[in-house]
Amino acid sequence: MIPYTANTLKAELNSRGWRLTPQREKILHVFQNLPRGDHLSAEELQHTLEERGEPISLSTIYRSVKLMARMGILRELELAEGHKHYELHRPHPHHHHHMVCVQCNKTVEFNNDSILKQSLRQVEKEGFQLIDCQLTVTTICPEALRMGWPSGLPSNWACTRVISEDK
Amino acid sequence: MIPYTANTLKAELNSRGWRLTPQREKILHVFQNLPRGDHLSAEELQHTLEERGEPISLSTIYRSVKLMARMGILRELELAEGHKHYELHRPHPHHHHHMVCVQCNKTVEFNNDSILKQSLRQVEKEGFQLIDCQLTVTTICPEALRMGWPSGLPSNWACTRVISEDK
């Protein structure tokens, strides 16, 4: 949302009764310097910090990352199997969604502003406050399709099962 | 209305080198008889089956549910913290999305056809094949807002957890 500096982060935290700590600052810094489109798991974040000579315990990583997600500073992504990823929560026009292949977990980002708009309308109608909206599109990627996924099936199988509305 | 019978399920499975088993049939049956909008975790599914006098091991539950999600028969939902939920993958116009409160995990469904349309367009543009698209909107529910989220919340207060069924 806001490009956070140490000061604005502190203000945000304090206004909720939480504190600015060197650890939280460093964690935010890592995400801010991440190439756009990258996301880290808790462990990857720990390694990154270690390499920078700023080791932070896994406990703190998990706590901070969850806190910042609840605040709306980070996005919690459920893309691949097994563990969560986090990325900086960027405002329009960098807000994006994900396409994930069920075969290989390949992830592709895409932008679509109207999805955010529609979510906002929906949410406000119900009296909720929007923090984030993530469209996760489950797919079969072109490579998997080329390899004959799913084996032995007519190539149009998925289309008939899939939720496409006019086909 | 639900396209799967024992026969079509068998055909679908066999075409991929998999088998129709009584367990898989029973599991599908549970989902088909679930009120619209309901979703079950692996454990809830096991309990349901137990109550019906058709106990199935947890291992098998997990395996089957994952298989059927990969096939596009079930949707795998990442709504609340900690565990996945599954629901029947229904075609348009029953396809829906979810709004989740980060404070209490309350879940509200909503319909929005244009999200599906746009996903489909996006996916095809990239040469992928669409299996499912789920918009998960992270929110603060009205109840939490009323209590002064985020700072004014009594430490052990939780919003009433209601899984409302329709908009």
Place this chain on the structure above:
DNA sequence: CCCAACAAGATAATCATTCTCAATTAATCA
């Protein structure tokens, strides 16, 4: 600069999910 509350670090605990393996069983083909 003091103190109460909050946070960090280390590690144990939890808990959903996956894996292992022996025993069964569904689908195929002779």
Place this chain on the structure above:
DNA sequence: TGATTAATTGAGAATGATTATCTTGTTGGG
């Protein structure tokens, strides 16, 4: 139809991400 083969089940152990606990260290308001 019955043998054959490979998939599947069930039970429980193993895994692995995330949380909780507990002690010590810090933050920030008075």
